[in-house]
Amino acid sequence: MTVAIIGAGVMGETLLSGLLRAGRRVDDLLVGEKRRERAIELTERYGVTVVSNVEAADKADTVALVVKPQDMHDVLTEIAPHLRPGQLVVSLAAGITTSFIESRLPEGVAVVRVMPNTPALVDEGMAAISRGSHCDESHLQEAESLMASTGRVLRVPERQQDAVTAISGSGPAYLFFVVESMIEAGVHLGLPRGTASELVLQTVVGSAKLLRETGEHPTVLRERVTSPGGTTAAAVRELEDHKVRAAFLSAIEAARDRSRALAEGLD
Numbered sequence: 001m002t003v004a005i006i007g008a009g010v011m012g013e014t015l016l017s018g019l020l021r022a023g024r025r026v027d028d029l030l031v032g033e034k035r036r037e038r039a040i041e042l043t044e045r046y047g048v049t050v051v052s053n054v055e056a057a058d059k060a061d062t063v064a065l066v067v068k069p070q071d072m073h074d075v076l077t078e079i080a081p082h083l084r085p086g087q088l089v090v091s092l093a094a095g096i097t098t099s100f101i102e103s104r105l106p107e108g109v110a111v112v113r114v115m116p117n118t119p120a121l122v123d124e125g126m127a128a129i130s131r132g133s134h135c136d137e138s139h140l141q142e143a144e145s146l147m148a149s150t151g152r153v154l155r156v157p158e159r160q161q162d163a164v165t166a167i168s169g170s171g172p173a174y175l176f177f178v179v180e181s182m183i184e185a186g187v188h189l190g191l192p193r194g195t196a197s198e199l200v201l202q203t204v205v206g207s208a209k210l211l212r213e214t215g216e217h218p219t220v221l222r223e224r225v226t227s228p229g230g231t232t233a234a235a236v237r238e239l240e241d242h243k244v245r246a247a248f249l250s251a252i253e254a255a256r257d258r259s260r261a262l263a264e265g266l267d
């Protein structure tokens with residue numbers, strides 16, 4: 001079973017490295033990459049064969065499309081004449097619908113839409129997958145197995161994918177933003193940057209582990225930190241006064257709307 005990855009940027013390389021860590025043979029992988037320096041870099045780093053997009057489409061059983069949504073139309077136009085029914089196309093692009101892809105490919109090519117995230121680089125990814133109209137269970141299982149090599153996988157109806165993109169696709173960036181903000185605050189309070197970074201990082205990792213391992217609702221865990229009349233209550237009151245909860249809602253709605261706009265081909 002040969003898998004080709006077309007578009008080996010941040011997310012394409014993340015998928016490539018995850019498949020190798022999960023034990024896929026490098027001989028069963030191909031990369032479609034047009035930039036020569038990048039092709040050399042990937043071959044040196046992973047030993048993977050880099051080919052043209054057309055050759056990737058010709059030879060692979062499964063073609064993973066990991067180009068920017070804005071490049072999707074051109075790539076589909078290029079590879080469509082080389083795809084045939086029985087092959088599986090897995091798209092990792094934000095916003096792009098399975099019907100957008102299907103309408104540009106030969107009838108009968110199976111399409112699965114995936115929304116991954118970058119923690120996949122450390123095998124803690126969260127991917128949501130949705131079936132297109134020519135998919136059977138075996139196609140979904142193949143997409144699931146691709147993504148399971150880098151973390152967890154959830155099946156969702158495609159109508160939820162813009163919301164998923166806004167939550168788990170972009171989500172790591174919101175958390176990194178919180179981490180940056182807390183480190184800066186520590187520095188403002190006079191802590192050395194290294195101390196502030198270590199305190200914040202372990203607090204984030206520990207809190208994530210507490211959430212996962214106890215299965216408790218975050219509100220319960222937050223209440224346990226919040227001693228009556230104490231420091232946390234003072235801090236959370238400021239977060240509420242600054243409407244941080246509302247800001248998260250607006251931010252996530254903006255990401256959802258941008259995902260929808262990408263689907264409509266808007267820049």
Ligand SMILES: NC(=O)C1=CN([C@@H]2O[C@H](COP(=O)(O)OP(=O)(O)OC[C@H]3O[C@@H](n4cnc5c(N)ncnc54)[C@H](OP(=O)(O)O)[C@@H]3O)[C@@H](O)[C@H]2O)C=CC1
Binds near residue numbers: 008033035068071
């Ligand atoms: N980054 C993330 O956290 C996530 C990204 N995604 C999705 O993954 C996709 C890629 O995003 P990301 O990795 O961040 O972006 P990058 O810009 O890092 O990667 C895109 C890659 O596609 C390559 N490319 C562009 N046109 C072609 C082409 N015609 N043939 C072959 N390769 C091509 C680019 O090459 P070059 O640089 O030479 O132009 C680049 O390497 C997007 O659709 C995005 O929505 C989904 C979830 C999370």
Ligand SMILES: O=C(O)[C@@H]1CCC=N1
Binds near residue numbers: 094165169170
């Ligand atoms: O920012 C983006 O458009 C991509 C999709 C989800 C995360 N990164």
